[in-house]
Amino acid sequence: MAFELLTPDEMAEADRLTIGAGPVDGVGLMRRAGGAIADVVLSRFPSAHPVHVLCGPGNNGGDGYVVARLLRESGGAVRLFATSAPRAGSDAALAAAECPVAVEPLSAFAPETGSLVVDALYGAGLSKPLAGDVLAAVARTAEAGVPVVAVDLPSGVSGRSGEVPGGAFKAVITVTFARKKPGHLLFPGRAHCGEIIVADIGISDAAVAATGARCRENDPAWWRALFPSPAKDAHKYSRGHVGVFSGGIAATGAARLSAMAAARAGAGAVTVLSPGAALAANAAHLTSIILRRCDGLEDAIAFLDERKPAVLVHGPGLSPEPEVGRFALELMGHASGRFGALVLDADGITSMARQRAAFFEARRRSGPALVLTPHHGEFGRLFSDIAADTSLSKLERALAAAAKANAVIVYKGPDTVIAAPDGRAAINSNGTPLLATAGSGDVLSGIVAALMAQSMPPFEAACAAVWMHAEAARRFGPGLIAEDLPLALREVVAGLSG
Numbered sequence: 263m264a265f266e267l268l269t270p271d272e273m274a275e276a277d278r279l280t281i282g283a284g285p286v287d288g289v290g291l292m293r294r295a296g297g298a299i300a301d302v303v304l305s306r307f308p309s310a311h312p313v314h315v316l317c318g319p320g321n322n323g324g325d326g327y328v329v330a331r332l333l334r335e336s337g338g339a340v341r342l343f344a345t346s347a348p349r350a351g352s353d354a355a356l357a358a359a360e361c362p363v364a365v366e367p368l369s370a371f372a373p374e375t376g377s378l379v380v381d382a383l384y385g386a387g388l389s390k391p392l393a394g395d396v397l398a399a400v401a402r403t404a405e406a407g408v409p410v411v412a413v414d415l416p417s418g419v420s421g422r423s424g425e426v427p428g429g430a431f432k433a434v435i436t437v438t439f440a441r442k443k444p445g446h447l448l449f450p451g452r453a454h455c456g457e458i459i460v461a462d463i464g465i466s467d468a469a470v471a472a473t474g475a476r477c478r479e480n481d482p483a484w485w486r487a488l489f490p491s492p493a494k495d496a497h498k499y500s501r502g503h504v505g506v507f508s509g510g511i512a513a514t515g516a517a518r519l520s521a522m523a524a525a526r527a528g529a530g531a532v533t534v535l536s537p538g539a540a541l542a543a544n545a546a547h548l549t550s551i552i553l554r555r556c557d558g559l560e561d562a563i564a565f566l567d568e569r570k571p572a573v574l575v576h577g578p579g580l581s582p583e584p585e586v587g588r589f590a591l592e593l594m595g596h597a598s599g600r601f602g603a604l605v606l607d608a609d610g611i612t613s614m615a616r617q618r619a620a621f622f623e624a625r626r627r628s629g630p631a632l633v634l635t636p637h638h639g640e641f642g643r644l645f646s647d648i649a650a651d652t653s654l655s656k657l658e659r660a661l662a663a664a665a666k667a668n669a670v671i672v673y674k675g676p677d678t679v680i681a682a683p684d685g686r687a688a689i690n691s692n693g694t695p696l697l698a699t700a701g702s703g704d705v706l707s708g709i710v711a712a713l714m715a716q717s718m719p720p721f722e723a724a725c726a727a728v729w730m731h732a733e734a735a736r737r738f739g740p741g742l743i744a745e746d747l748p749l750a751l752r753e754v755v756a757g758l759s760g
């Protein structure tokens with residue numbers, strides 16, 4: 263299976279390259295695309311009566327004319343409604359000319375119980391919010407409660423961003439071509455797609471590669487080879503040592519969640535670095551996790567020099583005060599070279615936003631590898647200029663932030679995006695709302711740290727951690743709280759290590 267995600271522009275380029283290489287031409291690709299949709303309609307909805315095919319003016323509509331023809335040829339009841347005729351001489355006009363089904367105006371479309379809608383109005387070419395008869399068709403379809411099969415994308419969903427600027431169809435199945443598009447995985451678009459089927463219409467892997475697409479759907483298949491397993495002669499420190507900074511007396515739990523997750527994700531040793539005032543609280547709850555007093559930079563450096571941890575986690579359970587961010591900046595400056603990587607999460611990010619100029623300046627110089635794990639609110643605080651640019655998709659925002667901070671960004675949410683400063687990116691698709699529970703983000707930061715401590719490169723470690731975190735939640739199921747996640751990781755780690 264191929265995991266690249268193609269933006270509409272990249273898909274158009276892959277189309278062009280395929281057509282240029284021959285032998286198939288544009289209308290040939292369109293016939294294959296329509297054929298794939300007709301197969302899905304016939305196999306999944308054999309008793310739909312009639313099938314209403316809705317055609318737009320472009321190539322998405324062209325696919326619709328092919329579907330209507332094939333369904334009629336197979337003996338099914340089909341009606342075809344169009345916004346307007348395709349442009350003369352276009353591939354869609356050729357497909358329309360081959361279609362024997364009478365064309366009715368979209369304003370006459372009124373789906374009845376038992377029918378099926380094939381939405382071939384707009385796909386990759388969506389250029390503005392749906393309006394007029396098209397919006398009315400969306401509303402009538404929803405009112406009638408009839409199933410929708412979307413061609414390429416549910417009309418109204420942006421393939422680039424997943425945004426729905428006006429209304430959009432809600433499909434039961436979306437059949438797309440060659441590869442998924444970012445809009446199939448990013449919300450709110452994802453909620454409109456239903457099941458996503460990727461049909462092979464003869465666009466080669468070479469044509470996809472030649473587009474230069476650098477975003478993928480997150481999947482173990484492409485990072486599993488880098489997933490760590492302990493060497494036969496490993497000892498606890500060589501397996502990877504993670505240090506997690508704890509908050510004060512009333513906020514120690516977050517660091518422990520992160521620490522437990524790091525241990526379950528394979529770090530051989532994990533140390534919680536606790537303020538003196540919170541030592542007793544931490545001591546009462548920790549068993550295999552090492553506990554060490556840390557009341558400032560001097561203590562932290564002494565720990566780094568003595569224990570040489572590979573990765574530090576800074577943020578869970580701390581405070582948004584500027585001194586927290588200053589401490590992390592000093593750590594990255596003075597102590598750089600004493601540890602391999604830093605995971606900055608939660609208040610570590612919020613407090614850094616208060617000295618963002620110094621932070622971005624420091625990141626331009628060399629420093630430790632850095633992974634930032636902001637949720638939407640934290641992202642907006644640290645990357646306020648990028649967040650304010652409404653022309654950008656979540657994917658483009660994450661990539662811009664990664665370049666600006668010279669860091670791997672894990673932009674969390676139901677459609678977590680992982681982006682690297684070198685332009686690689688991934689969109690996660692195994693998320694579950696079970697993760698919307700306090701403290702689950704702290705667990706994620708510990709997993710990322712543990713994988714990096716075991717020598718997984720930062721981007722792949724972040725991708726793996728996001729996938730494992732969601733997989734653990736899925737396996738545990740309803741009733742999940744953050745405390746359950748570290749133990750639930752055991753099975754996930756076992757599955758990846760096999």
Ligand SMILES: NC(=O)C1=CN([C@@H]2O[C@H](COP(=O)(O)OP(=O)(O)OC[C@H]3O[C@@H](n4cnc5c(N)ncnc54)[C@H](O)[C@@H]3O)[C@@H](O)[C@H]2O)[C@@H](O)CC1
Pocket residue numbers: 277288289291292293295296318319320321322323325353383384385386387388389390391392393413414415439463
């Ligand atoms: N080589 C090809 O010809 C292939 C094309 N394919 C199909 O082609 C589609 C892309 O075709 P196009 O680039 O023609 O784009 P679309 O068919 O998605 O839409 C293009 C037209 O609709 C107009 N439009 C867009 N949004 C609108 C809105 N909200 N209200 C009113 N008008 C709007 C645009 O101005 C443009 O004229 C894909 O989604 C896919 O279904 C597939 O058949 C694969 C092969």
Ligand SMILES: Nc1ncnc2c1ncn2[C@@H]1O[C@H](COP(=O)(O)OP(=O)(O)O)[C@@H](O)[C@H]1O
Pocket residue numbers: 608637674675676677678693694695696697698699700701702703704705706731
């Ligand atoms: N609806 C959802 N679907 C999938 N994942 C979600 C959803 N809501 C939250 N998550 C995930 O749960 C985690 C929550 O992290 P965060 O917001 O930092 O919470 P906390 O600070 O309580 O730990 C993130 O990994 C996020 O991607």
Ligand SMILES: [K+]
Pocket residue numbers: 322381382383384385412413414415416417
């Ligand atoms: K469509």
